[in-house]
Amino acid sequence: MIRLYDHPLSGNCYKVRLALNQLGVEYEKVTVDIFKGEQNSPEFVALNPNRKIPVLVDNGFVIWESNAILLYLGKRFFPNRIYSDEPKTFGRICQWLLFGKTTLDPALARARFMTRFVPEEARDPKELEALRESGRTALRVLNEYLKENEFLAGSYSIADIGCFAYVSTAEEGGVSLSDFPAVKRWCERVCSQPGYIPIY
Numbered sequence: 120m121i122r123l124y125d126h127p128l129s130g131n132c133y134k135v136r137l138a139l140n141q142l143g144v145e146y147e148k149v150t151v152d153i154f155k156g157e158q159n160s161p162e163f164v165a166l167n168p169n170r171k172i173p174v175l176v177d178n179g180f181v182i183w184e185s186n187a188i189l190l191y192l193g194k195r196f197f198p199n200r201i202y203s204d205e206p207k208t209f210g211r212i213c214q215w216l217l218f219g220k221t222t223l224d225p226a227l228a229r230a231r232f233m234t235r236f237v238p239e240e241a242r243d244p245k246e247l248e249a250l251r252e253s254g255r256t257a258l259r260v261l262n263e264y265l266k267e268n269e270f271l272a273g274s275y276s277i278a279d280i281g282c283f284a285y286v287s288t289a290e291e292g293g294v295s296l297s298d299f300p301a302v303k304r305w306c307e308r309v310c311s312q313p314g315y316i317p318i319y
């Protein structure tokens with residue numbers, strides 16, 4: 120049995136839900152109310168000492184960090200259409216998953232969080248604008264690549280899933296996709312993949 124510790128509004132959890140759905144894997148969802156601090160309960164900290172969702176438990180094997188979970192699922196349910204072990208394709212998958220985690224998500228996820236969940240009077244407008252600008256810089260990199268490539272690692276893969284989550288919610292954080300037409304077309308291609316589910 121696979122169990123996912125999840126929250127419906129979390130982009131990082133959405134990556135895992137989307138991959139599981141596209142792999143056709145049955146799983147059980149446990150909602151962790153991060154707005155009430157349930158990630159700090161002793162039971163949850165025993166699973167993830169870093170106190171964040173998503174956490175996946177596969178028959179007793181516990182793994183956290185969304186993009187690591189995507190790699191795990193790709194290999195665990197190999198062969199499948201969203202993962203490849205071929206060295207160059209695998210390298211490209213890792214490249215974009217790491218770009219997602221180090222460059223795209225920190226800007227876009229944080230801008231979304233501040234815009235949606237932090238009351239206006241408690242926001243630092245300079246910090247928010249800096250995050251949005253970093254998000255646009257990351258989107259420019261993605262847009263250039265997607266002018267020449269349909270997907271991030273050859274065919275549709277976990278690399279696309281990893282980057283899609285916070286790109287698809289960028290506008291909630293005040294980052295418009297209108298200046299990034301190749302990214303918009305890629306989003307449409309991702310949405311038309313078999314087993315696609317929206318974040319909400």
Ligand SMILES: N[C@@H](CCC(=O)N[C@@H](CS)C(=O)NCC(=O)O)C(=O)O
Pocket residue numbers: 129130131132153158170171172173183184185186
């Ligand atoms: N690098 C982690 C980030 C996970 C993360 O930030 N999760 C958020 C929800 S999207 C969370 O659990 N926040 C609760 C907290 O930071 O206290 C990953 O990709 O899994």
